[in-house]
Amino acid sequence: MMDSFIHFLLHRFFVTGDPMIYGADASIALASIGIVVVVTYLKKWKWLWKEWLTSVDHKKIGIMYIIAALLMLFRGGVDALMMRTQLALPNMHFLTSEHYNQVFTTHGTIMIIFVAMPFIFGLMNIAVPLQIGARDVAFPFLNALSFWLFFFGAMLFNISFVIGGSPDAGWSSYAPYAELSMNPGVGQNYYLVGVQIAGIGSLASGINFLVTILKMRAPGMTLFKMPMFTWSILITSVIIIFAFPAFTVALALMSIDRLFGAHFFTIASGGSPMLWANLFWFWGHPEVYIVLLPVFGVFSEVIATFSHKTLFGYAVMVWSMVAISIIGFVTWLHHFFTMGNTAEVNAFFSISTAIIAIPTGVKIFNWLFTMNKGRIEFSTAMLWALAFIPNFTIGGVTGVMLALAPADYQYHNSYFLVAHFHSVLIAGPVFGIFCGLYYWWPKMFGYMLNERQGKLAFWVFMISFNICFMPMYIVGLLGMTRRMYTYPAGMGWTPFNFIETIGAFGMGAGFLIIAYNIVWSTLKGKRDTTGDPWNGRTLEWSIPSPAPEYNFATIPTVSARDAFAVAKTQEDQENKKERQLFQPIHMPNNSGIPIIMSLFMFIAGFGLVWEWYWMVIPGAIGIVVCMIVRSFQYNDHHIISIEEIERTERAAGRLS
Amino acid sequence: MAQSPLRLHEKSRSSLPIEYSTPENDLRIVGFWIFLAAELVLFGTLFATYLVLQSHTAGGPAPKDLFEVGPVMIETIVLLVSSFTCGLSTIELRRHNKKGLIFWLIVTVLLGLVFIGFEVNEFYTYAAHEGATLSSSAFLSGFFVLLGTHGCHVSLGIIWITGLIIQIAKRGVTPVTARKAFIVGLYWHFLDVVWIFIYTAVYLTGWVM
Ligand code: HEM
Numbered sequence: 001m002m003d004s005f006i007h008f009l010l011h012r013f014f015v016t017g018d019p020m021i022y023g024a025d026a027s028i029a030l031a032s033i034g035i036v037v038v039v040t041y042l043k044k045w046k047w048l049w050k051e052w053l054t055s056v057d058h059k060k061i062g063i064m065y066i067i068a069a070l071l072m073l074f075r076g077g078v079d080a081l082m083m084r085t086q087l088a089l090p091n092m093h094f095l096t097s098e099h100y101n102q103v104f105t106t107h108g109t110i111m112i113i114f115v116a117m118p119f120i121f122g123l124m125n126i127a128v129p130l131q132i133g134a135r136d137v138a139f140p141f142l143n144a145l146s147f148w149l150f151f152f153g154a155m156l157f158n159i160s161f162v163i164g165g166s167p168d169a170g171w172s173s174y175a176p177y178a179e180l181s182m183n184p185g186v187g188q189n190y191y192l193v194g195v196q197i198a199g200i201g202s203l204a205s206g207i208n209f210l211v212t213i214l215k216m217r218a219p220g221m222t223l224f225k226m227p228m229f230t231w232s233i234l235i236t237s238v239i240i241i242f243a244f245p246a247f248t249v250a251l252a253l254m255s256i257d258r259l260f261g262a263h264f265f266t267i268a269s270g271g272s273p274m275l276w277a278n279l280f281w282f283w284g285h286p287e288v289y290i291v292l293l294p295v296f297g298v299f300s301e302v303i304a305t306f307s308h309k310t311l312f313g314y315a316v317m318v319w320s321m322v323a324i325s326i327i328g329f330v331t332w333l334h335h336f337f338t339m340g341n342t343a344e345v346n347a348f349f350s351i352s353t354a355i356i357a358i359p360t361g362v363k364i365f366n367w368l369f370t371m372n373k374g375r376i377e378f379s380t381a382m383l384w385a386l387a388f389i390p391n392f393t394i395g396g397v398t399g400v401m402l403a404l405a406p407a408d409y410q411y412h413n414s415y416f417l418v419a420h421f422h423s424v425l426i427a428g429p430v431f432g433i434f435c436g437l438y439y440w441w442p443k444m445f446g447y448m449l450n451e452r453q454g455k456l457a458f459w460v461f462m463i464s465f466n467i468c469f470m471p472m473y474i475v476g477l478l479g480m481t482r483r484m485y486t487y488p489a490g491m492g493w494t495p496f497n498f499i500e501t502i503g504a505f506g507m508g509a510g511f512l513i514i515a516y517n518i519v520w521s522t523l524k525g526k527r528d529t530t531g532d533p534w535n536g537r538t539l540e541w542s543i544p545s546p547a548p549e550y551n552f553a554t555i556p557t558v559s560a561r562d563a564f565a566v567a568k569t570q571e572d573q574e575n576k577k578e579r580q581l582f583q584p585i586h587m588p589n590n591s592g593i594p595i596i597m598s599l600f601m602f603i604a605g606f607g608l609v610w611e612w613y614w615m616v617i618p619g620a621i622g623i624v625v626c627m628i629v630r631s632f633q634y635n636d637h638h639i640i641s642i643e644e645i646e647r648t649e650r651a652a653g654r655l656s
Numbered sequence: 657m658a659q660s661p662l663r664l665h666e667k668s669r670s671s672l673p674i675e676y677s678t679p680e681n682d683l684r685i686v687g688f689w690i691f692l693a694a695e696l697v698l699f700g701t702l703f704a705t706y707l708v709l710q711s712h713t714a715g716g717p718a719p720k721d722l723f724e725v726g727p728v729m730i731e732t733i734v735l736l737v738s739s740f741t742c743g744l745s746t747i748e749l750r751r752h753n754k755k756g757l758i759f760w761l762i763v764t765v766l767l768g769l770v771f772i773g774f775e776v777n778e779f780y781t782y783a784a785h786e787g788a789t790l791s792s793s794a795f796l797s798g799f800f801v802l803l804g805t806h807g808c809h810v811s812l813g814i815i816w817i818t819g820l821i822i823q824i825a826k827r828g829v830t831p832v833t834a835r836k837a838f839i840v841g842l843y844w845h846f847l848d849v850v851w852i853f854i855y856t857a858v859y860l861t862g863w864v865m
């Protein structure tokens with residue numbers, strides 16, 4: 001009995017036999033012990049629980065998203081560097097083939113689901129309520145639940161590499177390889193359950209932000225007076241609502257196949273592996289717009305602010321995003337042109353994909369025209385936005401090349417494709433996220449990130465990005481295929497691969513400079529005492545940095561686009577201090593239910609991964625109990641008194 | 657009056673029905689409609705999956721070997737009637753009639769339980785007598801998961817309405833309980849609509865094909 005238990009622990013539960021995994025075990029254990037010791041030593045547990053873990057404040061939730069996403073970016077980045085090290089030279093033995101498969105799977109999944117998504121959710125949590133003059137999102141409790149679902153989903157996915165083994169079927173998890181018959185063990189279960197839990201949180205966020213934007217705008221802010229970032233989130237929310245349920249179903253069906261022996265995507269008993277590909281990409285293509293449109297919004301804000309001009313072609317910007325979101329739902333098949341469709345079907349999806357380039361190109365020109373005759377200020381945020389334009393355009397142009405179905409037979413699953421999607425995913429979401437971080441950082445924390453370090457990080461990262469990915473286009477055309485764990489010498493690929501690896505490490509260095517910049521600025525950064533460090537144009541800059549709990553002491557009335565820029569020209573801000581008439585403010589109470597309920601999800605999820613139903617059942621009961629407790633809670637608001645508002649506003653220098 | 661964090665520029669709400677009587681209620685009801693849109697996509701995906709796999713019987717039982725008219729008709733009628741009684745509960749809600757509201761909610765729950773009873777029996781019959789289980793064929797996987805998802809939704813609705821009945825009994829018809837009763841009503845009617853699609857896409861086409 002005991003023997004077999006130990007055998008199970010050593011041979012199935014813990015991943016053993018690889019020194020790198022032992023290193024990871026040790027560093028995870030050390031980091032966890034370190035955190036516990038530090039928090040205990042500083043006596044911060046209560047503070048942590050009361051101020052952060054149970055918070056329903058959109059600003060704090062946004063910050064937690066961003067911290068989690070930065071950590072995940074580190075993990076995804078280490079995965080990337082491991083792959084690049086393995087591929088630096090031919091016939092390397094740094095990673096085995098099995099290990100390489102796991103690493104590209106976790107890298108892709110983490111980068112999309114646990115890096116790009118939470119960064120986007122973080123930025124939208126921070127900026128959207130402030131941009132529309134609201135005091136919180138529509139459903140603050142649900143917002144906290146979304147975050148904790150994402151967090152525990154990410155944790156579940158991440159522990160796979162030390163407990164039980166990582167998934168290895170690629171981030172797209174194609175059937176039948178991802179099915180039980182070919183992929184036994186728990187790795188793929190981790191993918192299915194972890195991503196599912198996070199996905200439910202994303203869907204809830206989509207609903208939350210759609211209602212927030214539709215119903216909670218300040219008086220006078222009609223839809224077409226909204227800031228462009230808010231517009232991008234409105235449209236993104238709609239995409240989330242229509243795309244994510246399909247993924248929820250796809251993941252659930254494959255889980256049912258693997259855990260309960262159904263035959264949705266198997267080869268045996270009439271299952272249809274192609275059905276998985278269709279369901280996956282029906283979500284997967286809109287997903288790339290879910291991570292892309294919000295950063296289009298960020299760039300619009302940043303380019304307008306640092307050109308000191310209003311955005312060019314506002315309405316066209318909006319309609320092109322609407323067009324992208326709709327056409328984005330009818331292009332999914334371009335991911336498998338080569339997998340046996342008729343010519344007519346390929347032609348349709350080829351054309352629909354190419355058409356998306358039109359509204360995207362329109363946006364590029366609008367950004368350029370916004371800068372035209374503007375007084376451009378080269379801040380770090382602006383540099384990221386400027387670099388986005390040419391780098392992203394390269395990704396877009398190669399995307400149109402891939403969209404041509406007959407030509408795709410040549411490019412498909414080659415390094416040309418890998419280069420393409422990194423061009424769009426890095427020059428888009430990653431540049432955009434860094435851009436947004438530098439831009440909104442003072443609003444989040446009340447101090448600025450150091451600009452000199454920021455610019456250094458920008459140049460290192462951006463140049464290395466090109467060194468890393470440009471050669472991939474060439475090596476792809478030379479025949480190197482995707483997901484290869486090694487390659488022979490003498491193919492003419494070696495110099496390109498070696499250069500790519502240098503670039504990859506350069507990007508790692510750029511990331512480290514950003515991390516250093518954050519730490520340095522936290523200690524020594526310049527305070528933002530004005531609340532408006534960039535001479536901003538939208539409402540978030542009209543309130544102190546960091547924003548008080550209730551955001552706006554009095555809700556502003558909006559009469560035009562760029563509401564704050566207009567207000568600044570119209571009135572003397574000093575006068576305003578006198579005129580404010582405060583009223584008590586209702587705010588939602590903090591709640592421990594979101595984190596506890598998500599923890600139960602984690603427990604139930606872990607049980608499902610291992611098919612331990614003795615663990616699934618208490619987890620599921622815990623979830624239901626949390627829901628019932630919440631339903632019976634009636635007293636969930638508190639009131640901020642006028643005196644307290646006055647005290648806060650006076651401390652921020654807003655009241656004489 | 658304290659300001660709500662949610663919306664300030666409120667027109668008078670006194671002319672609206674009780675479930676819409678506060679700005680927060682308004683938000684939640686809109687939010688629930690949007691949630692139903694997401695549910696629509698979820699069921700839409702399951703329907704698409706079922707229709708793709710319907711003919712993939714892998715030598716096992718096909719739809720017309722399996723589906724019986726009798727129990728399916730009973731399930732359908734019971735669920736439709738429960739939707740009607742749920743509607744009656746909303747009428748009582750607007751009359752602020754606590755007793756009537758609770759009465760019709762109880763009837764709705766009981767009808768829901770009858771529906772679930774028949775459905776479980778139907779599944780049991782297929783599995784025990786016809787050997788048709790989740791793992792028999794892709795068609796049956798699609799069938800059990802589509803109907804099972806709907807059945808789970810109905811079961812969750814039963815728990816939800818039961819909890820709500822307790823709250824209404826304790827607190828009476830207030831703006832908050834009224835909003836909850838209204839929202840659960842939307843949910844229940846939605847499940848009824850889904851059933852009509854199931855009846856058409858699964859059973860009717862199954863009998864005809
Ligand atoms: C430091 C920067 C990065 C480097 C050096 C890098 C490198 C790589 C490499 C070497 C592969 C595997 C190629 C193969 O063997 O087929 C890969 C795959 C992938 N990467 Fe990255 N990557 C980086 C950043 C990102 C980012 C930011 C994202 C998304 C936001 C991303 C998304 C993906 C995806 C989706 C895959 C495909 C995984 C699969 O084949 O299943 N990567 N990357």
Ligand SMILES: [Cu+2]
Pocket residue numbers: 284285288331332334335
């Ligand atoms: Cu696509």
